[in-house]
Amino acid sequence: MKRRHLILLIIVVIAIVASGVVLSQNLSPYVTFSVAQEKSSSVQVHGVLVGDVQTLSEGQGIMFRLRDDDGTIASVAYQGLKPDTIDQSDGVVVIGKFDGDIFRADKIIVKCPSKYESQPGGDAS
Amino acid sequence: MIGMIVLWIAAILTLAAFVANLVHVFDYHKQKRASQALRKTTQSRDTASQSPKTKTKTLAPKIEEPNNQVAETRAKVLYGLSVAAIAAAAAILWIILLTDQFTYQYAAQYSSADLSILFKITAFWAGQEGSFLLWVLLHGLIGLMIYNRKDIAPGAKTVFSFVQLCLLIILLVKDPFVQTAAPLVARGLNPLLQNFWMISHPPFLFLGYAALAVPFALAVGSLLDGEYKSWIKKALPFSLFAWAFLGLGNFLGAYWAYEVLGWGGYWGWDPVENSSLIPWLVCGGLVHFMLLALRKPNLVKPSYIAAISAFGLALYGTFLTRSGILQSFSAHSFGQSNLTRNLLASVIFPLVGAAFIILIVKWKKLPSPREEDPILTRGFMTYAGALVLCLFALVVLMGTSIPLITGIIGESSNVTTSYYNSSGLLSTLALLAILLLSVLFPWVRPAKAEVAEIEEAGPALYIKIIAASVGAIVFAGVGFLFGINQGPVMTVLVLLGLAAAGAVFALSILSFSKDFGRGMNRAAVVTHIGLSVLVAGVLYSSACMERVAPVTFEAGEEKTVLGHQVTFLGGERLDDPTGYSQRFLVDNKTVEINSRYYEVYGFEHKPTIRWSLLGDFYIAPNVVDVAASIDYVLPMGSPVVIDIGGEKIELTLKDFLMPDMESGDSMLAFYVDVVYGDTREEIVLNRVRSEIGMTTDTVVVGKYKLTLNRMNIIEGAISVLIYEVNQTQDEAIEEAWQRAFEEAITEAVSHVSVEVSTKPLIILVWLGTIIVSLGILWAALRRWGPSPFQDLHNKNRKRRR
Numbered sequence: 001m002k003r004r005h006l007i008l009l010i011i012v013v014i015a016i017v018a019s020g021v022v023l024s025q026n027l028s029p030y031v032t033f034s035v036a037q038e039k040s041s042s043v044q045v046h047g048v049l050v051g052d053v054q055t056l057s058e059g060q061g062i063m064f065r066l067r068d069d070d071g072t073i074a075s076v077a078y079q080g081l082k083p084d085t086i087d088q089s090d091g092v093v094v095i096g097k098f099d100g101d102i103f104r105a106d107k108i109i110v111k112c113p114s115k116y117e118s119q120p121g122g123d124a125s
Numbered sequence: 126m127i128g129m130i131v132l133w134i135a136a137i138l139t140l141a142a143f144v145a146n147l148v149h150v151f152d153y154h155k156q157k158r159a160s161q162a163l164r165k166t167t168q169s170r171d172t173a174s175q176s177p178k179t180k181t182k183t184l185a186p187k188i189e190e191p192n193n194q195v196a197e198t199r200a201k202v203l204y205g206l207s208v209a210a211i212a213a214a215a216a217i218l219w220i221i222l223l224t225d226q227f228t229y230q231y232a233a234q235y236s237s238a239d240l241s242i243l244f245k246i247t248a249f250w251a252g253q254e255g256s257f258l259l260w261v262l263l264h265g266l267i268g269l270m271i272y273n274r275k276d277i278a279p280g281a282k283t284v285f286s287f288v289q290l291c292l293l294i295i296l297l298v299k300d301p302f303v304q305t306a307a308p309l310v311a312r313g314l315n316p317l318l319q320n321f322w323m324i325s326h327p328p329f330l331f332l333g334y335a336a337l338a339v340p341f342a343l344a345v346g347s348l349l350d351g352e353y354k355s356w357i358k359k360a361l362p363f364s365l366f367a368w369a370f371l372g373l374g375n376f377l378g379a380y381w382a383y384e385v386l387g388w389g390g391y392w393g394w395d396p397v398e399n400s401s402l403i404p405w406l407v408c409g410g411l412v413h414f415m416l417l418a419l420r421k422p423n424l425v426k427p428s429y430i431a432a433i434s435a436f437g438l439a440l441y442g443t444f445l446t447r448s449g450i451l452q453s454f455s456a457h458s459f460g461q462s463n464l465t466r467n468l469l470a471s472v473i474f475p476l477v478g479a480a481f482i483i484l485i486v487k488w489k490k491l492p493s494p495r496e497e498d499p500i501l502t503r504g505f506m507t508y509a510g511a512l513v514l515c516l517f518a519l520v521v522l523m524g525t526s527i528p529l530i531t532g533i534i535g536e537s538s539n540v541t542t543s544y545y546n547s548s549g550l551l552s553t554l555a556l557l558a559i560l561l562l563s564v565l566f567p568w569v570r571p572a573k574a575e576v577a578e579i580e581e582a583g584p585a586l587y588i589k590i591i592a593a594s595v596g597a598i599v600f601a602g603v604g605f606l607f608g609i610n611q612g613p614v615m616t617v618l619v620l621l622g623l624a625a626a627g628a629v630f631a632l633s634i635l636s637f638s639k640d641f642g643r644g645m646n647r648a649a650v651v652t653h654i655g656l657s658v659l660v661a662g663v664l665y666s667s668a669c670m671e672r673v674a675p676v677t678f679e680a681g682e683e684k685t686v687l688g689h690q691v692t693f694l695g696g697e698r699l700d701d702p703t704g705y706s707q708r709f710l711v712d713n714k715t716v717e718i719n720s721r722y723y724e725v726y727g728f729e730h731k732p733t734i735r736w737s738l739l740g741d742f743y744i745a746p747n748v749v750d751v752a753a754s755i756d757y758v759l760p761m762g763s764p765v766v767i768d769i770g771g772e773k774i775e776l777t778l779k780d781f782l783m784p785d786m787e788s789g790d791s792m793l794a795f796y797v798d799v800v801y802g803d804t805r806e807e808i809v810l811n812r813v814r815s816e817i818g819m820t821t822d823t824v825v826v827g828k829y830k831l832t833l834n835r836m837n838i839i840e841g842a843i844s845v846l847i848y849e850v851n852q853t854q855d856e857a858i859e860e861a862w863q864r865a866f867e868e869a870i871t872e873a874v875s876h877v878s879v880e881v882s883t884k885p886l887i888i889l890v891w892l893g894t895i896i897v898s899l900g901i902l903w904a905a906l907r908r909w910g911p912s913p914f915q916d917l918h919n920k921n922r923k924r925r926r
Binding site for chain 1: 497878
């Protein structure tokens with residue numbers, strides 16, 4: 001083993017360990033609301049919108065209710081504007097964690113196959 | 126129909142070219158062995174008889190030339206024909222789009238008669254099938270360049286045609302020429318995609334992918350041919366072009382996201398973005414490994430790994446994004462189908478796997494450098510920097526693939542963007558630190574005699590260090606002035622990153638002068654300046670960003686938002702297509718949002734930007750809903766008041782009757798109390814299943830008709846359609862929609878709710894991307910000529926003497 005190889009190996013190992021640590025800290029599993037309630041770290045929940053999206057007062061963002069895949073309904077708050085097409089969405093993924101009874105989302109992903117694809121489900125590509 | 130036939134012809138011709146090439150490769154090897162054997166025998170004879178060496182030289186070519194020529198020409202002609210067929214298929218798709226033939230699904234889906242010619246042309250790559258065709262077309266055109274070069278061995282040409290065959294197989298299944306008997310309704314191009322940045326970014330990206338196939342083919346081909354060194358010099362210009370175009374593709378896409386999408390940024394670490402970032406990073410590593418290989422001809426192993434990985438990762442990215450496997454982890458939408466997934470997996474993984482297996486088999490035969498660069502040299506630093514670029518790619522790859530990996534192990538997880546942000550920042554820090562050291566050290570460690578010379582140039586080193594410090598302090602200081610609103614750890618990392626960027630910037634600028642930039646390639650210096658500017662721009666605009674949402678305005682209202690004076694000036698209705706504009710006065714400059722309504726896509730939804738040198742003020746408006754319905758939900762027992770054309774009707778679902786299972790026809794009956802004006806009525810809405818299917822009652826109450834629409838027996842709720850007696854159901858829906866549409870426009874011009882953010886010095890991001898691209902393109906053009914690196918090498922040698 002040459003000295004240079006050793007140094008490179010050390011760099012690679014440090015990089016892998018460091019990114020592994022960062023990765024494990026930032027891993028946010030796909031769960032249901034009931035599991036999310038028990039976790040203190042960030043998680044993602046997939047669900048469908050129940051009712052309307054309310055715009056809160058100045059600077060407070062929005063709030064809506066989401067039914068997850070198990071049928072549990074929770075209130076979700078998000079510091080931002082109402083996402084495009086959330087009303088016609090097939091589903092919504094919220095990423096964040098519970099703060100009391102309210103799920104505080106850092107990010108919302110709206111699934112909307114109909115927007116770019118005309119035949120969802122089939123081999124529409 | 127004809128398009129498909131042409132594609133089949135292209136595939137068959139490609140297969141033929143591939144076979145012809147294979148034959149050529151075998152010939153080539155046979156002859157090589159023969160001439161080697163011949164040389165041995167002649168050599169032994171030479172040594173025995175001491176006859177002149179010219180004999181071998183005249184003998185060997187006589188056997189080789191004619192055969193090779195025929196095989197080579199045959200392969201070249203077949204390949205040329207296959208590219209012509211691909212070009213014909215592409216021309217057919219363009220003709221279909223330009224002549225509005227909406228019996229073709231692809232045209233109907235991405236084009237429409239009223240689309241401008243430019244967008245009809247670019248609708249070519251709006252969908253997956255067309256983008257694959259574009260990729261194959263560009264691949265073929267680059268292939269022509271490869272096939273025209275005599276100095277490229279047959280092995281590489283074989284691999285290149287095989288890759289083309291794989292792409293064509295995908296295209297044959299994902300047929301862009303699907304036709305229906307009757308013309309379909311043309312959906313038109315999504316208005317979000319009708320944008321200069323959007324239409325220009327796929328061609329760049331696919332040109333990058335196509336160029337990336339060249340180092341891949343040359344690497345794998347060289348393994349087949351057994352020529353392990355000469356390929357690198359030939360592949361380098363293509364790798365540089367691939368790097369430049371992949372970069373441009375990414376940058377244009379980022380700019381589109383910033384200007385059009387209104388997600389609030391140019392980069393979101395979305396799988397689609399990541400999957401084109403990864404090959405770009407690895408390609409950067411590849412270019413640096415190749416540069417090293419030109420200096421140290423035996424250092425070929427890293428280039429092999431990087432060349433195969435870069436193209437393999439481009440294919441893997443295609444698999445991730447086109448197969449819909451990450452559907453639930455991305456805001457982008459893809460078609461989700463197992464057919465596509467299996468198809469892509471069965472073409473891509475064997476191709477890349479085979480390349481790696483060939484590499485592993487031949488690994489022992491690959492040369493290794495006899496002596497290594499000492500650590501404190503530019504050579505070693507370049508190596509380390511290239512490695513860090515690849516590690517950065519690995520980090521992004523891990524994050525992007527994590528949903529798949531964790532899905533296999535157990536609970537499917539995704540990573541948050543802070544994973545990418547922190548590990549990306551760490552990688553960038555390492556990269557900049559290495560870059561900094563590489564500028565400080567010479568390419569090779571000076572010989573003892575030269576140390577004196579170095580010491581003579583002593584002040585130069587001090588000037589370098591002073592310049593680097595000044596750069597670091599200025600860049601970090603500016604960040605400090607804007608205010609970094611991050612956590613403590615991130616703040617430190619950001620400041621370090623800015624300092625490193627500043628130091629690299631200052632040192633690189635200094636390298637332009639003859640005294641400091643000895644042995645440095647100007648194009649590389651420009652690229653590194655661009656990198657430092659880009660990094661600084663990214664850090665300023667994201668770490669110092671402020672955001673607030675929602676901020677609501679009435680027309681004419683003035684507010685101070687994030688330190689800026691903002692007035693909503695109101696808006697007006699737009700026509701053709703109908704929509705509205707909203708105008709804002711931000712720091713005495715008017716910015717405007719135009720939102721038009723498209724039938725398939727709804728209102729287009731774009732942000733607006735108050736541009737300034739110090740930073741952008743970014744306004745993303747809320748979505749305007751056109752919530753029109755004549756469908757009203759009635760929960761069991763609770764009265765619902767409906768306002769219809771100014772009149773109020775109160776409806777209460779009292780009771781329902783379950784079907785009588787005994788009798789043949791099943792019937793559901795709902796009892797609803799209706800109160801309007803002074804009258805009160807009880808009506809019954811029936812749903813009957815009979816031989817002709819479900820039939821639903823329509824009941825007339827005064828001026829209105831009520832029709833049972835949906836029902837939910839478990840929760841005990843139904844919905845009814847209510848409309849005027851003299852209307853049909855469709856007319857009523859249309860009228861309600863029109864009313865809601867007008868209301869939405871009236872609302873939008875008088876009242877708005879926006880998300881506002883500041884992006885300090887974001888102009889540096891664009892400036893950095895432009896400089897990086899120009900630098901790489903310059904480097905590519907320099908290498909296009911026949912004498913890469915030779916001058917520098919000679920100069921160094923002269924210097925050492």
